[in-house]
Amino acid sequence: MFPSRRPHLLATGAAVTTVLLWASAFVSIRSAGDAYSPGALALGRLFSGVIALGVLCLIRREGPPPRAAWRGIAVSGLLWFGVYMVVLNWGEQQVDAGTAALVVNIGPILIALLGARLLGDAMPPRLLAGMAVSFAGAVTVGLSMSGGGGSSVLGVVLCLLAAVAYAGGVVAQKPALGSASALQVTTYGCLVGAVVCLPFTGQLVQQVSDAPLSATLNMVYLGVFPTALAFTTWAYALARTTASRMGATTYAVPALVVLMSWVVLGEVPGLLTLVGGVLCLAGVAVSRSRAAAAAAPQPAKLSDSV
Template sequence: MDLSPRHRLLPTAAAVVTVLLWASAFVVIRTAGDAYSPGALALGRLLAGGLTLAVLCAIRREGWPPRGAWPGILVSGVLWFGFYMVALNWGEQRVDAGTAALVVNVGPLLIALFAARFLGDPMPPRLLAGMAVSFTGAVIVGLSMSAGGGGSSVLGVVACLLAAVAYAAGVVAQKPAVARASALQVTTFGCLIGAVACLPFTGRLISEASGAPLSATLGMVYLGVFPTALAFTAWAYALARTSAAKLGATTYAVPALVVLMSWLALGEVPGPVMLGGGLLCLAGVAVARSRGRTAPAQVADAAPDPDPDRVR
């Protein structure tokens, strides 16, 4: 289906919003994680995000998702919203930031493999080449971040790897759901399911919130409202309009943005090697998302879609 340039630009803009907000989450987690344990931080983030999304659903009068969307919502809610956030928070407290970033960036590769196996998504050479370049950049960024010291435990690496697997499985499960329900519905109910899965951490959240500094609590609320509610909705919107593998490759821009944001917000000046790795990440994303040449005959034969907005 050949969408107009304007309708191709909207999913790209949504992907840009997503990676910017997810990159900011890594910076905020580093401060909020000092006051909150992994499960409590995940639950507080999901509660803030779920409340925000529920209000948006009420304003837009979004009803319950159709029955066909529920399997994907349930799987993505438990694995991506729930398990992924707890495992990532737990892993990042036991490994240095560079190792965590390196292991979690296996996720986009797993998305491409899972999407090809379960969704039948194509894996064109451009996509594979771009992901290879970006993963190389992520490795360089991760090793550069680890060079400054900090210990890594085997359990921490395993937790980050499990988080990457849960992330990939959640994305692939979400893809069919966004074909049957709106992005806001899929995100809202996925977030609420993730919050329910994290309810065993309620006691920890209450006890830790009473002694946490205001900045850490505000950081947790920020994580819920922006990197969760807004970013996950933008992601679902973009996922409904592109392949899971190509959208997953876009997240390789996150390491480069984390380097830049840490420089601006935390004063952590990156070295030339780290900057080079970040540039490789961005270059790989550009290659992976570039459009190959379409044969003139195919263009001529393609019938324009009278209603591009109907694509979910």
Template structure:
């Protein structure tokens, strides 16, 4: 016997969509702010400063709302997402953006939704459709084109692309770990304690942060604080709010607009525009994502028992009941 998920109200859907929209815009702005603040702060110091600002902001809201500690069942997901997404992701992304421009970083990191689907298929037993595997191959080919387009600037640029790919993997792993935690704790609780865990993981960079604070211009420090309050505290909370009301795959799809917004923002704020070959690689990356998210064609078959069409899934579709038949 199977049970269907409870229906989601139209109002809840609209609120989730609005929350996702806030997340996309603020995360796009983060790529530009990281690029700017990275001129004065090293990757680990910038991550720690951002996470401390985010944790203080989130902690204040948590106290005001009196939500307290998350239940025990939520802690495994919070711990993993805190280490991968708030900790590792932010350090390697900061490092990568010191090697490549903001638009290129956003294009490469947007491979994340594919990796997210792969991890969900492996860890959550959701299956590995042929289109997902084909899409991954296309996207990583696009990432390779981006890497080749940057190779004229030396190995450091290729290293930047690889760091952004690592950021995509850690981001995807964090989302997959966060989704189950949201069944037991509120979005604010999951985000607050995930951010706090990430900040604790980055504490070894505290000495570097203190030394760089004295020499950094005010604009760089303000960018770091902006990253903590808005793209971290606010955007990660709106992301968790929306993620709790939809699937990880659909939420990953909302981030497809980020690279285009980042290219526009970096052009206006930093006068940075990726080269044509880099943009081509990014388009290939997104094309792979589109292939992975597309649906196979359906065909109509007739049945003797009951007249009328019956939809027969395409060969690469995954039947949720397959695991129960095994």
């Protein structure tokens, strides 16, 4: 019994690791974003990620991915690692945190729609219900954190573009994981994103000399943990479930960001924010509640290694 459950537990652990690290990224971005422009921060983050992933590939003796995976890697690298990171950094400078969280959280809904259309993902009622509850929670968190006069049309458009790029990147990545490992897909996707961000090299070189050490360390942290590690654990989990379910899992991020901001930054959340966070977590629990039952009868499909 236990051996058949082990792959599912590993995939669940990978998803939890991803969500925790992506939530921590919002705290680090808040610090590094004061010293680095959006493009420079994205390039520095991706450059740090490529180095960490490259070392890991050498240790594990991972070669380049097969040709069949390159299309998905290139598209996800362009959209998710490149466009998403730049426009999200830019958008968060134009709108308050609540508005950004609200707009970007349409991403999982877009993933579900695109996954059903392009990948044939199932849309069971429990998944849809869980996503609806989580989205209501994200809206509640966003509204509770929004401040008057802190938003702009440009910022909302940028956050919307970030959500679209995120959804497109996830859906493009899923087929690539059928022929390449999670580490290969993440490493070369990160490399593609870094190449896309090379025009910001001049800004990065100029700003790194003026930035405080804490901001630079936060940028490196973003590259090593929320990028190199978290995107790899994401790909590992995504290879073992549908894009829709993985997208729904990320609705736990707003709740964790609220908790981490409370603990690390001393930002005490209001009652409405706490209610929204609880709704986010409840929706994730509902949307993933049948994943274990579906995974247990099919251990052979879940036993691949990274």
